[in-house]
Amino acid sequence: MILSKQLKPLLLATLLVVAGNIATISAATAGMLEDVQKRGTLRVGMSTFVPWAMRDKDGNLIGFEIDVATQVAEDMGVKVEFVPTAWSGIIPALIAKKFDIIIGGMSITPQRNLTVNFTTPYAHSGQQMAANMQLAGDFKTREDFNSSDVTIACRRGATPCKAAQKLFPKATVRRFDDDAQAFQEVVNGNAHGMISSAPKPRFWSDAHPTKVFLPFGDENLTKGDEAFALRKGDPDALNFFSNWIVVKTSNGWLQERHDYWFKDQSAWKDMVAPQ
Amino acid sequence: MDRNSPPPQQGKPRFTIVDFLLFAALAALIIYAVYRVNDVLVYHWNWSRVLGFLVKYDQESESWVSNLLLQGLATTLRLAIWATVFATLVGVVMGYWRTCQNLALRIVSRCYVELIRNIPPIVFIFIFYFFVSSQLFPAIGIHNIDKDNPWVANEVFAFLFGNPALLDNFLAGMICLSLFEGAYITEIVRAGIQSTPKGQWEAARSIGLSPFNVLRDIILPQAVRKILPPLAGQFITLIKDSAIISLISIQELTFVANEVAATTTRVFETWILVGAMYFVLCYSFALLFAHLERRAKRSQR
Numbered sequence: 029m030i031l032s033k034q035l036k037p038l039l040l041a042t043l044l045v046v047a048g049n050i051a052t053i054s055a056a057t058a059g060m061l062e063d064v065q066k067r068g069t070l071r072v073g074m075s076t077f078v079p080w081a082m083r084d085k086d087g088n089l090i091g092f093e094i095d096v097a098t099q100v101a102e103d104m105g106v107k108v109e110f111v112p113t114a115w116s117g118i119i120p121a122l123i124a125k126k127f128d129i130i131i132g133g134m135s136i137t138p139q140r141n142l143t144v145n146f147t148t149p150y151a152h153s154g155q156q157m158a159a160n161m162q163l164a165g166d167f168k169t170r171e172d173f174n175s176s177d178v179t180i181a182c183r184r185g186a187t188p189c190k191a192a193q194k195l196f197p198k199a200t201v202r203r204f205d206d207d208a209q210a211f212q213e214v215v216n217g218n219a220h221g222m223i224s225s226a227p228k229p230r231f232w233s234d235a236h237p238t239k240v241f242l243p244f245g246d247e248n249l250t251k252g253d254e255a256f257a258l259r260k261g262d263p264d265a266l267n268f269f270s271n272w273i274v275v276k277t278s279n280g281w282l283q284e285r286h287d288y289w290f291k292d293q294s295a296w297k298d299m300v301a302p303q
Numbered sequence: 304m305d306r307n308s309p310p311p312q313q314g315k316p317r318f319t320i321v322d323f324l325l326f327a328a329l330a331a332l333i334i335y336a337v338y339r340v341n342d343v344l345v346y347h348w349n350w351s352r353v354l355g356f357l358v359k360y361d362q363e364s365e366s367w368v369s370n371l372l373l374q375g376l377a378t379t380l381r382l383a384i385w386a387t388v389f390a391t392l393v394g395v396v397m398g399y400w401r402t403c404q405n406l407a408l409r410i411v412s413r414c415y416v417e418l419i420r421n422i423p424p425i426v427f428i429f430i431f432y433f434f435v436s437s438q439l440f441p442a443i444g445i446h447n448i449d450k451d452n453p454w455v456a457n458e459v460f461a462f463l464f465g466n467p468a469l470l471d472n473f474l475a476g477m478i479c480l481s482l483f484e485g486a487y488i489t490e491i492v493r494a495g496i497q498s499t500p501k502g503q504w505e506a507a508r509s510i511g512l513s514p515f516n517v518l519r520d521i522i523l524p525q526a527v528r529k530i531l532p533p534l535a536g537q538f539i540t541l542i543k544d545s546a547i548i549s550l551i552s553i554q555e556l557t558f559v560a561n562e563v564a565a566t567t568t569r570v571f572e573t574w575i576l577v578g579a580m581y582f583v584l585c586y587s588f589a590l591l592f593a594h595l596e597r598r599a600k601r602s603q604r
Contacts, residue, residue, distance in 0.1 A: 114558070206561065
């Protein structure tokens with residue numbers, strides 16, 4: 029009894045402090061837009077993914093996404109700050125408030141949408157397949173790849189793996205930490221094909237014309253809708269970013285930037301590789 | 304043989320035929336691996352892009368400056384040094400508590416050591432990063448630090464903590480690493496304290512020294528001499544363990560290497576280069592510590 033008498037005020041005080049903290053935290057995060065403007069920087073979570081976001085030869089970030097995020101921040105009147113994040117942990121990191129928004133070429137999926145909010149799509153990419161010429165040179169149709177002795181590589185935790193499982197349920201799907209490793213498996217002949225977001229498979233088959241080809245040409249296996257991802261519970265921010273995308277789609281800015289980075293590498297090849 | 308004669312000369316180690324065969328087999332294996340990579344994998348080695356991420360030529364200042372990979376190496380080193388300082392603090396306190404009379408302190412330190420040593424580092428790091436640091440840092444206001452504050456926007460701060468924009472990221476990684484390595488240092492310190500013979504405690508207490516004085520003046524100086532070599536080893540282990548925190552996106556060498564590999568698609572070159580960088584870093588420290596240890600031994604005589 030004596031112990032509980034001593035403990036009671038202590039417990040109460042602790043509870044009050046905790047409650048106070050929760051109150052201040054929820055008050056501080058009432059609106060992401062206000063937070064960003066007060067801070068003066070928009071913190072953007074992204075992951076390296078050619079040509080969405082990559083490093084030029086000086087180590088600076090360049091790419092479609094970088095252009096988009098920089099423009100959003102400029103239109104908000106704040107500075108942009110990129111937080112490079114490992115792809116597999118990017119959603120937990122958003123929820124843990126390591127940054128304000130994911131502008132990372134993330135495709136909308138119902139599963140992801142249960143955890144985060146998505147804006148209107150700002151890009152429509154698809155999944156392409158690159159295949160090893162020796163192993164899969166005579167494969168003509170998608171059905172040829174759907175066989176138990178076919179191996180398909182993809183990047184872990186990303187849409188391509190789901191596409192691989194759905195389109196080629198009989199094939200073995202091998203997951204890698206990044207696209208480069210998955211692609212290397214195809215070049216090495218350890219995997220028949222790999223699935224990745226367009227236009228990477230095309231860039232790679234251009235780089236290794238004797239080893240790798242596109243079995244289905246530029247035809248995409250799936251169609252995706254890429255959108256910004258935000259934490260749940262902030263309709264104001266969602267409305268702002270969605271409408272920003274609507275405006276930039278209507279005036280053609282997004283299409284123009286998309287073409288610059290995706291049509292071919294000629295426009296920016298000099299920026300990434302010393303010639 | 305009287306006790307003053309020198310110890311018997313050990314025969315000079317010589318290569319025997321078995322050693323030659325072993326080395327020949329090893330060399331054959333390496334040559335075969337190189338052949339596999341070159342002819343079977345048809346891998347076109349291209350080091351220029353990856354090496355370009357070590358240093359770059361800055362047009363403005365007209366000099367060579369560090370690029371991504373060297374910056375990552377600097378972050379790794381910065382992390383390792385800070386984490387070692389904090390892990391040592393944690394380890395000395397917890398290690399002393401492990402040997403204390405006070406039961407509560409013993410329970411706390413024992414729980415800490417057992418908890419950390421019995422979960423995989425990566426699980427601990429995920430728990431810490433996604434739950435603890437995301438609650439802790441906003442509470443003390445680190446995540447909204449003002450980057451133009453004169454305390455932050457200066458060379459010294461950048462040298463000590465790197466880019467201020469990534470400060471909370473850096474601190475999260477540093478605290479993760481120090482809590483993790485602290486558990487191992489705790490055990491090293493405990494072993495050091497306990498290896499000092501009990502008679503020393505008793506003798507010091509009997510001449511009237513307080514327990515604190517005994518620890519400071521009698522036990523720790525002896526313990527420190529014993530634990531320095533394992534501590535140096537733990538520091539090198541810490542450098543290597545720091546690669547794990549690339550998974551929570553701390554911009555250290557392994558994380559940066561991932562980015563470089565993804566950007567350049569030169570997977571082999573990137574990881575071979577990064578492996579060499581870690582080796583040079585860790586081996587230089589190993590040599591340095593071995594040198595210091597020899598000097599310390601000589602000065603003891």
